[in-house]
Every structure is written in C-alpha cells, then in structure tokens.
Amino acid sequence: MGRLSLFFALVLMISALSLVTARFQSRQLFIEVDRLEDRARELDTDWRRLQLERAELARNARIDGMAREELQMVTTSPDRTIYVTGGGAPGGAPGGAARGERR
Structure with missing residues (x-):
C-alpha cells in the first residue's frame, strides 16, 4: 500500500509540474502572438504609406512626362541659366555687369 501511495504521489507531482509548464508556455505563446500582431499592424501601416x-511618385512622373512631351520643357543646365544681379542703376550694375547678363 505504501508503494502504491508513493507511486500516485509521484504521478501527481509530475502531472502538476506538467500543468505549470504547459500554462507557462501558453502565456509565452500568447505574448509572442500579441507582439507579432503589433508588428503586423506596423507593417500594414508601412505598406499603406508606401x-x-x-502613387504620388507615379503622379509626379506623369506630370513630368506631360511637361516634357506636350510643353517641350527641358531640365535646366548651368550654361542656360541667366543670373540677375540686384541693386544698381538701370545703365549698369556695380562691377561692370549689366542686369540680366550671362556670366
């Protein structure tokens, strides 16, 4: 009888430890699921932003393409830029450069 009681006590202890371990793992998995759901929400927000x-870049590219094709617009370059100097008499600016003159 003593051996049988000892056996059942041992089985009961193992069962209790197993229950505690299962609950701990369950809590850990719940925390992990919650963390992954938060990450999924963040990624969804990033996806929508992207x-x-x-769409904005496609719209800008479309506007740029229309400006180049329909209006014959081109990108500016330093050799085509006109620099306007401020201040100075209408006949000439200080330093000898006239207004609107290319440098």
Whole structure:
C-alpha cells in the first residue's frame, strides 16, 4: 500500500509540474502572438504609406512626362541659366555687369 501511495504521489507531482509548464508556455505563446500582431499592424501601416508614396511618385512622373512631351520643357543646365544681379542703376550694375547678363 505504501508503494502504491508513493507511486500516485509521484504521478501527481509530475502531472502538476506538467500543468505549470504547459500554462507557462501558453502565456509565452500568447505574448509572442500579441507582439507579432503589433508588428503586423506596423507593417500594414508601412505598406499603406508606401502605396501612397508610389502613387504620388507615379503622379509626379506623369506630370513630368506631360511637361516634357506636350510643353517641350527641358531640365535646366548651368550654361542656360541667366543670373540677375540686384541693386544698381538701370545703365549698369556695380562691377561692370549689366542686369540680366550671362556670366
């Protein structure tokens, strides 16, 4: 009878430890699921932001393409830039450079 009681006590202890371990793992998994759901929400927000940026860039590229094709516009370059100096008499600016003169 003593051996049987000892055996059942041992089985009961193992069962209790198993229950505690299972609950601990369950809590850990719940925390991990919650963390991953938060990350999924962040990624979804980033995805939506990136879609908006892509749409904006596509719109800007379309406007740029239309400006180049329909209006014959080109990108400026330093050799085509006219620098206007301020202040000075209409006949000439200080230093000998006339207004609107290319440098």
